[in-house]
Amino acid sequence: MNTPRLLGLLGLLLLPAASAAPFVFDQQSYRQDVQTLASDEFEGRGPLSQGETLTVEYLENAFKKMGLAPGFGDSYRQSVPMAKITADQNMQLKVGELVFNNGSDFTARTEQIQPSITLDNSEIVFVGYGINAPEYGWNDYAGIDVKGKTVILMVNDPGFATQDPEVFKGNAMTYYGRWTYKYEEAARQGAKAVFIIHETAPAAYGWNVVQNSNTNTKYTLVDKEKNRSHIGVMGWVQHEVAQKIFTAAGLDYDKLKLTAAKPGFKSRSLDLKANLEVKNDIELATSYNVAGLLPGKTRPDEWLVMHAHWDHLGKTVHEDQTRIYNGAVDNASGVAGVLQLARHFKDLSATQPPARSMLFSAFTAEETGLIGAQYFAENSPVPTKQLVAFLNIDGMNVGKGVDYILRYGEGVSELENYLDKAAKAQGRWVKADPRPQNGLMFRSDHFALAKQGVPGLMFMSLGDTDPDYIAHKYHQGADDYDPSWTLGGVEQDLALISDILEKLANNNDWPKWLEASDFKTRRAQDGR
Structure with missing residues (x-):
């Protein structure tokens, strides 16, 4: 171990990255925001619930108090048309003589807007990983007809296996593994x-x-065909059940x-039939994305999103027992x-307004399939070709500071260069996922x-500094606010993000995608 180097790095951890004005962390207001949003009163912030009403009001009032403009025309809210689908959990899956x-x-659920979905002696077909990827020369559906049938398949992709x-x-999962x-x-x-x-x-x-994620209420966007193009039953089975x-x-x-x-795998029927009825309670309602806008001074039509x-x-309520998933870290x-960063840049704008507009946002229904983000991406307040970059926080390091910052993906976009430089300015190094x-x-x-072609960076520390988090807190009732959090990691990461935001908000750069992908193709269509 290089002890002198390590000590030197640790001594720099809480120094803000170079910026027009150093980011100053307001620990008290940060704690207040987390404690409120993750309180039992907010009921786990489930979309289309009383918890959503309280959350949206809290965020809207926060943006108003800062003096940010509405992010969606004359409103801080973007209406997201959704269906709230609650499957009757009193169901069984029957496969031949087996009952599960x-x-x-x-688990089983649906996104189709129907009161029930029935599998009636549905033929079961094993399709391996269920992947059709021409660029990898892979098609698990080649030579087999699965129309109207039940497919059983494996998670992740052949690279991991x-x-x-x-x-x-x-080892790195592709989207085909999701x-x-x-x-x-x-x-x-x-x-x-x-x-x-x-x-x-x-x-x-x-x-x-x-x-936990699939036996309670789920949400989906609603199209004109009542989502009939979606798969009828979205299910998972235990490994032992598959055996x-x-x-x-x-x-x-x-x-x-x-x-x-292995290449050349041939999918096959199992010569077994599946029987299942998924009964649904459906409520059509509106959820909300929330955002405040800091208009740019010289290039207001170019937007940066935080x-x-x-x-x-x-x-959830089971047998008269209520469990609240407060999602304090997540x-x-x-x-x-985001609220801390919004306050910082709004205060800074009094003397140093950004050249580009900065949108500070919080979307609905990420946990059930990026629904709010999908709606925003397809209905952005400005064309997506005017979005410079999308920086996204999904869980912060609420413990002590560390001498690195995590990078998700490698060689994906030029935003990685911004991450490298901001980390170096703090005396930190970039650690691969x-x-x-x-x-x-x-x-x-x-x-x-x-x-939609918009490059992004994700900042996430779920389980990286707390090995117990994924096993016992992630998407579980134990993800609660803890007043013993030191928040050193939050302070250093927000300073780093502030540095990246300040540069992107004031330079002329349009970060490019680096690797060949649908993302790069989509961006090129917009002339970026």
């Missing part, structure tokens, strides 16, 4: 239902996360999945960070904007 219980063995850097991206892609592709192939086989390592979280199903089909799942990670999603999992900590197999690049609101 909801929650402990499987083989750990071969020549297969997809090796559960959202699995449902989207199966719907394009005409399947009626999807069951993803859960294993903790490739999924990056335990079954408890799947269960039983494959055994009933006369197959060894753990052996078959090895062949599914963001954190405001929602969490809300509350993501009250991030929202409070320690869990690239988790696919965090695709799991937060910046990804919805990336699909």
Whole structure:
């Protein structure tokens, strides 16, 4: 260990990055924001709930008090048309003679606006990873018809399974490994239902996360066709359940999945039928994105966005027991960070107004599929070609400062250069995502904007400095505000983000995508 170097770096941790005016952290107001947003009174900030009403009012009042202009024309709110879908949890999945219980063995839900979805002797087809990726020469749906059928498939992608850097991206998950892609592709192939086989390592979280996230109320945007193009049943099954199903089909799942990670794998019917009824209580309602705008002085039509999603999992009631998922770190900590940055730049604007406009935002329904971000991306207050960059906080390091900053993705966009320089100015180093197999690049609101070509940076510290967080707090009832948090990590990260924001708000740069991707193609279509 290079002790002198380490001590020197630690001594610089809390020094603000070079900026027009150093960022000053107001710990008291930060604590107040997190404590309020993560209180039981806010009921876990579930969309379309009393918790949303309180959250949206709190954020709107905060932006008004700062003196920011409304982010959406004459309003601080952007209406997001949504459906609130609550599946009856009293259901069973039957496969041949096997019967599985909801929650402990499987989960099932839908985004279709229908009172019930029924699988009636639906043929089950194993489609490996459920991936159709021409650029990788991979198509698990080649030569098999899954229209109207139930597909069962594996999470993540063949790169993770083989750990071969020549297969997809090796250990680093691609978007083809995300559960959202699995449902989207199966719907394009005409399947009626999807069951993803859960294993903790490739999924990056335990079954408890799947269960907590999929056995309560879920939300979706609503299209003119009542979401009939979406997959009918969005399901997960435990690894042990999959083994039983494959055994009933006369197959060894753990052996078959090895062949599914190799080129030339052929999908196959299991010669088994699935039976299930998903009954839904549906409420059509409006949720809200919230944002305040600091207009630019010389180039007001060029916008820079600083963001954190405001929602969490809300509350659940089972057998008269209420559980509130307060989401203190995920993501009250991030929202409070955005408010800190907004106050800083609003105060600074009295003497040094930004050249570009700065939008400080908090979107709804990130936890259920980036819904608020998707709606914003498709209905931005200015064309997305005028959005310079989208910086996104999704969970902050509420403990002590560290001598590094995490980078999600590598060689993705020129924004990484800004991260490098800001970290160096603080005496820190940039640490590559320690869990690239988790696919965090695709799991937060910046990804919805990336699909529209807008480059972004994500700042997330979930579990990096607290090993207990993912196992016992992430998406669980224990993610509560703790007055013993030291907040050294929050202070140093907000100073770093402030540095990046200040530069982007005042220079002429339009950060470019570096690697060939749909994002780069989309940006090029906008002439950027």
